[in-house]
Amino acid sequence: MISKLRIGKYWLYIPLVFMAIFYLLPMYVILVTGFKGFDEIDLKTMWDLPRGIAFDNYIEAWKNLAPSLKNSFLMVIPATLISSALGSLNGFVLAKWKFRGADVIFPFILFGMFIPYQSIMIPLVQFMNKIGMTGLPGLALAHIIYGIPITTLTFRNYYASLPQELLEAAKIDGADMLGIYRYILLPISMPSFVVVLIWQFTSAWNDFLFAVILTGNEQWPITVALNNMAGSQIIAWNVQMAGSLLAALPTLLVYIFLGRYFLRGLLAGSLKG
Amino acid sequence: MRRDKDRFLNILLVSPSILAVFIFVYVFIGWSVRVSLSKWKGLTADYTWNSINNYLELFKDPRFHVDIRNTLIFTGVFVIGSILLGFLMAVMLDQGLKGEGFFRSLFLFPMAISYIVTGVVWRWLMNPATGSRTSGLNLLFTNLGLESFVNSWHTTPTWGIAAIALAAIWQMSGYTMALYLAGLRSIPAELKEAAQIDGANEWEVYRYIMLPLLSPVTLSALIILGHMSLKVFDLIIAIAGKQLPLDVPAIYMWQITFDGLFYGKGAAIGIILLVSVAFLIIPYIRYTLRTEAQQ
Numbered sequence: 001m002i003s004k005l006r007i008g009k010y011w012l013y014i015p016l017v018f019m020a021i022f023y024l025l026p027m028y029v030i031l032v033t034g035f036k037g038f039d040e041i042d043l044k045t046m047w048d049l050p051r052g053i054a055f056d057n058y059i060e061a062w063k064n065l066a067p068s069l070k071n072s073f074l075m076v077i078p079a080t081l082i083s084s085a086l087g088s089l090n091g092f093v094l095a096k097w098k099f100r101g102a103d104v105i106f107p108f109i110l111f112g113m114f115i116p117y118q119s120i121m122i123p124l125v126q127f128m129n130k131i132g133m134t135g136l137p138g139l140a141l142a143h144i145i146y147g148i149p150i151t152t153l154t155f156r157n158y159y160a161s162l163p164q165e166l167l168e169a170a171k172i173d174g175a176d177m178l179g180i181y182r183y184i185l186l187p188i189s190m191p192s193f194v195v196v197l198i199w200q201f202t203s204a205w206n207d208f209l210f211a212v213i214l215t216g217n218e219q220w221p222i223t224v225a226l227n228n229m230a231g232s233q234i235i236a237w238n239v240q241m242a243g244s245l246l247a248a249l250p251t252l253l254v255y256i257f258l259g260r261y262f263l264r265g266l267l268a269g270s271l272k273g
Numbered sequence: 274m275r276r277d278k279d280r281f282l283n284i285l286l287v288s289p290s291i292l293a294v295f296i297f298v299y300v301f302i303g304w305s306v307r308v309s310l311s312k313w314k315g316l317t318a319d320y321t322w323n324s325i326n327n328y329l330e331l332f333k334d335p336r337f338h339v340d341i342r343n344t345l346i347f348t349g350v351f352v353i354g355s356i357l358l359g360f361l362m363a364v365m366l367d368q369g370l371k372g373e374g375f376f377r378s379l380f381l382f383p384m385a386i387s388y389i390v391t392g393v394v395w396r397w398l399m400n401p402a403t404g405s406r407t408s409g410l411n412l413l414f415t416n417l418g419l420e421s422f423v424n425s426w427h428t429t430p431t432w433g434i435a436a437i438a439l440a441a442i443w444q445m446s447g448y449t450m451a452l453y454l455a456g457l458r459s460i461p462a463e464l465k466e467a468a469q470i471d472g473a474n475e476w477e478v479y480r481y482i483m484l485p486l487l488s489p490v491t492l493s494a495l496i497i498l499g500h501m502s503l504k505v506f507d508l509i510i511a512i513a514g515k516q517l518p519l520d521v522p523a524i525y526m527w528q529i530t531f532d533g534l535f536y537g538k539g540a541a542i543g544i545i546l547l548v549s550v551a552f553l554i555i556p557y558i559r560y561t562l563r564t565e566a567q568q
Contacts, residue, residue: 013370019380023443107559118522118546119543205387206389270494
């Protein structure tokens with residue numbers, strides 16, 4: 001009986017390996033194409049391994065995409081930091097220092113993270129133009145505000161899981177609200193900060209819709225620049241592959257090194273954190 | 274005294290966020306509704322009352338019919354595909370095999386990548402060119418002797434959108450796997466053992482014990498993936514650009530608003546999308562918060 005079960009389990013490696021191939025196929029094409037020299041590039045040999053290691057494609061892609069990679073970083077860093085800080089404060093108040101109506105307001109905040117942005121797109125563009133927040137600052141502001149629901153949710157769930165006695169003890173010692181937040185909760189909030197920072201970084205970096213409506217030519221972040229590069233007839237597919245890797249690398253590195261926190265953010269995004 | 278100060282301070286702390294969300298979500302939705310009821314067409318705002326005519330025109334518009342059909346096909350293929358694949362992968366990884374962590378990370382990594390990157394790569398994998406210009410997956414199939422798999426991908430009439438859903442499954446099935454895996458891990462091992470002692474085989478344990486217990490997970494996955502399908506945009510743009518056969522509401526909205534300057538109709542599409550999403554999401558938020566309150 002036991003040995004039969006064992007064989008049954010090893011058999012599972014066959015479908016698992018097939019699945020692994022399915023997931024790796026696009027990465028394989030990106031990598032082998034990226035490292036081929038210009039003279040080896042041919043759609044008919046796209047599955048073949050490169051003869052050596054060349055960087056032609058990366059140099060060409062970098063020349064095209066470097067300014068927009070910089071734009072992405074300039075926009076993503078404030079978007080991530082500010083949205084996370086706000087989320088932590090909101091989460092604290094909505095979990096541990098509620099005001100009347102806090103539980104009524106929370107679902108309304110939450111709904112904001114699911115809305116299709118097409119339903120607010122026209123007012124958003126009008127409003128940003130009116131207040132003069134165009135280009136990258138406007139894009140960062142949009143990511144901060146539409147990021148508030150998920151950052152608030154993550155911190156609220158975390159703070160709600162902490163025992164109330166923790167706060168009561170500090171209150172007896174004379175700590176006020178800000179003192180409790182600053183000295184009791186903030187020091188133990190690091191794991192949640194990592195989750196939220198990763199989530200915000202990834203979603204702002206990967207966003208296309210806001211970027212395409214809020215930024216022009218000079219301020220395109222990487223997603224818009226890459227899409228336009230892929231749509232142009234002038235830039236060859238091999239350079240597009242190299243560009244894809246450049247565009248994906250920052251979030252992929254975050255995933256590789258901090259995957260555990262990334263996963264927790266994902267589950268929070270489905271309200272299952 | 275101190276209590277009173279803090280009572281106002283807590284509201285003060287959250288009010289910038291609440292105000293921002295109130296304006297950027299609810300005021301903007303109201304504003305969009307107003308635009309959708311106007312005759313606004315052109316660069317300057319025009320709020321002349323147009324009643325529900327933009328909506329009526331949309332429901333008669335053949336292009337919008339294509340959008341609805343495409344959304345339905347995409348949703349069906351994407352949601353069913355991601356759930357089946359995600360569930361199977363979760364069950365396989367739940368067997369305590371060596372290398373579980375490796376496979377799990379591998380199945381999930383596409384989630385870290387943007388739809389644009391996915392789209393740019395899949396555009397070349399799903400290259401529909403034929404004859405001597407055959408490339409991408411079609412070339413791979415030919416080389417492996419699997420000619421029957423060779424197809425015209427997203428350029429297939431009517432069902433082309435299903436090829437886009439395939440790329441979306443590649444990107445999102447790891448997510449459903451993660452949801453199911455978290456669900457499976459939360460089921461006490463005794464339940465499974467008890468069923469096995471009663472003579473249930475592995476298949477029966479999953480079919481009759483685990484799957485019913487996982488129905489909240491399936492519900493979450495259905496709703497999250499379903500509402501994503503309604504919003505699909507980037508992936509189609511990156512794979513195929515703006516082509517009429519692969520049109521969806523989000524692309525129509527974008528084109529009619531920013532290329533066609535027909536703001537009234539654009540806003541109407543946005544509101545139709547919002548209402549469809551709200552049908553899925555509002556009951557879900559209520560259900561989730563209620564279960565949370567019970568615990």
